[in-house]
């Protein structure tokens with residue numbers, strides 16, 4: 001008997017019978033591009049071994065014009081079949097099925113020869129598309145058919161035709177991007193023609209024993225997109241034309257509304273899929289911000305769709321399905337929707353991975369087995385670095401003691417979790433707690449490790465994961481009663497006045513501003529409140545509890561260190577709250593009136609009831625020298641190594657990698 005009866009109810013999709021209803025949605029990982037098929041095969045194969053029955057690859061373009069960017073994956077030639085067979089072979093050997101995503105990027109193609117229905121530049125692309133001729137369109141339909149045929153020969157079980165998020169097919173559907181006056185534009189019938197012709201052509205190439213899924217934009221979040229009532233007609237047309245299943249896409253990439261970030265409540269968009277489900281008889285898949293088996297089960301139990309699509313959760317944990325099936329949800333490493341190591345990496349040309357699981361897409365590079373020799377190892381500090389190290393050391397059979405000065409695990413994550421949206425870090429701590437317990441790690445909470453005691457205990461190795469401490473800059477007035485730092489504010493140890501000056505413009509400064517302005521805001525947890533905050537709004541000013549000024553010494557703009565795919569969300573929110581940002585300041589002193597600075601050679605007072613230091617941090621590794629002197633093997637990881645550029649991603653990766661080789 002499973003805890004999740006709806007998730008584990010078999011379903012028929014085209015010619016396939018699946019034993020569960022969890023689809024691993026498409027993700028561009030960067031393994032599709034260049035020659036990384038061996039790694040892609042291991043990445044997807046391990047998800048199949050972990051119980052995933054149906055998955056979709058990252059996007060492969062049907063022709064060169066449709067590529068996402070220079071060097072991005074195209075599948076248009078027979079010679080590529082042999083590489084793809086490695087992928088399909090690995091998935092089938094693991095017991096799963098795999099669809100190739102066919103993605104024509106249209107005007108989003110980040111290259112000079114991109115194309116679109118009309119020559120209208122996307123706001124997120126510097127290249128204006130060339131308008132496709134009728135011949136181009138016919139050739140593109142042929143290209144979809146060709147890629148589908150190649151996919152079948154390569155052993156794929158089907159394809160997903162990418163028709164959402166603002167890529168080529170969506171562009172044809174929307175008056176916003178389609179101004180054509182021929183048979184491919186104008187009337188709704190004409191705008192729908194291309195995706196329907198794609199399935200006609202494809203079906204003719206591949207026959208019936210091949211799944212063809214359409215990813216439909218169930219919510220566009222941009223003006224002048226396909227009208228909502230037309231989308232229902234379109235869904236029925238897709239079914240009639242021969243698509244086997246419809247997947248949901250939410251929002252065009254150019255939409256100024258978050259769709260998968262931490263600002264989005266879990267399961268925020270399921271109601272948008274329900275409209276489509278009610279319109280057709282083929283299976284419909286629900287997606288976006290479904291990250292635990294409980295949430296996914298509830299979505300299916302309430303009838304919002306026939307299947308659920310989880311993508312990033314499969315980066316976080318290859319065994320999501322198997323663990324859910326075994327009733328071991330507490331063992332699942334949960335995606336926290338940070339985008340830091342997946343999307344943010346991909347968008348700067350790196351291979352995607354995962355903050356909470358650095359092995360994702362690096363399965364062949366970060367490996368470990370049982371330790372050759374069991375050692376007694378002390379790990380000092382239970383922040384993310386120490387937790388990751390202790391976890392892997394224990395899995396390898398070492399005798400591990402984890403010593404933490406605070407009365408709980410988590411280190412700085414206990415501060416991070418107070419920021420609106422970042423309470424997802426609770427899942428990370430739950431995951432570590434579960435596995436440290438399973439691994440028999442001896443936990444000493446509320447104990448400050450001291451050098452003499454560590455020496456006396458004669459550990460074979462000591463891992464210093466003692467992290468960082470907030471920096472106190474060299475500035476007059478630091479002893480004033482109106483001065484505080486981020487750690488005290490977030491711990492609730494100080495009362496923050498109405499007028500606030502934040503010293504610093506990095507990630508923590510933005511987070512503290514967000515905490516002061518939006519903690520407790522229902523938009524992070526309730527879909528209706530999210531809509532009011534982000535969708536049904538004119539984007540005008542929001543009511544604020546504090547008048548905040550952020551200030552930094554370096555030139556602007558502020559927040560350059562924020563994530564590529566999420567920084568704009570924080571910037572937009574603070575702007576609506578009227579937060580002032582001053583860059584290029586020289587600090588003079590702090591007084592009871594506030595912060596005195598020089599700006600453009602002029603003295604200025606930034607009046608404040610509370611001044612909050614968010615001025616970076618310093619590494620803590622004072623135990624290292626005495627331990628080395630005593631001849632103990634000491635290893636530093638995370639913040640204890642270097643505070644600059646530190647984040648939880650680096651901390652976990654360093655902890656895991658060290659533990660894999662000790």
Ligand code: FAD
Nearest residue numbers: 381383384385405411412416449466467468638639647648
């Ligand atoms: P720490 O988290 O500092 O942990 C060190 C631990 O060692 C502490 O628990 C400390 O008590 C313990 N310790 C120290 N000395 C001793 C001793 N002698 N004996 C016993 N125990 C000791 N990062 C991200 O990647 N994404 C985010 O969204 C993000 N948001 C953040 C938001 C805020 C508000 C803050 C403050 C940080 C955020 N970070 C974020 C940063 C992230 O939390 C840190 O980079 C990470 O926690 C560093 O991990 P660490 O294990 O090296 O050190």
Ligand code: NAP
Nearest residue numbers: 473504505506507508509552553554614615616645646647
């Ligand atoms: P940070 O991003 O490096 O910012 C530090 C800030 O302190 C800068 O604005 C800097 O501005 C200022 N500063 C540095 N030295 C100073 C000094 N001596 N006196 C006064 N000001 C000084 O670091 P952070 O905000 O402390 O964040 C720590 C880490 O956590 C970062 O690596 C960050 O990536 C991570 N984090 C990530 C997120 C996320 O959402 N991904 C959120 C929070 C934190 P000037 O030097 O210009 O004055």
Ligand code: SF4
Nearest residue numbers: 336338339342354355
């Ligand atoms: Fe999820 Fe963050 Fe991992 Fe991306 S990096 S998969 S958002 S936890």
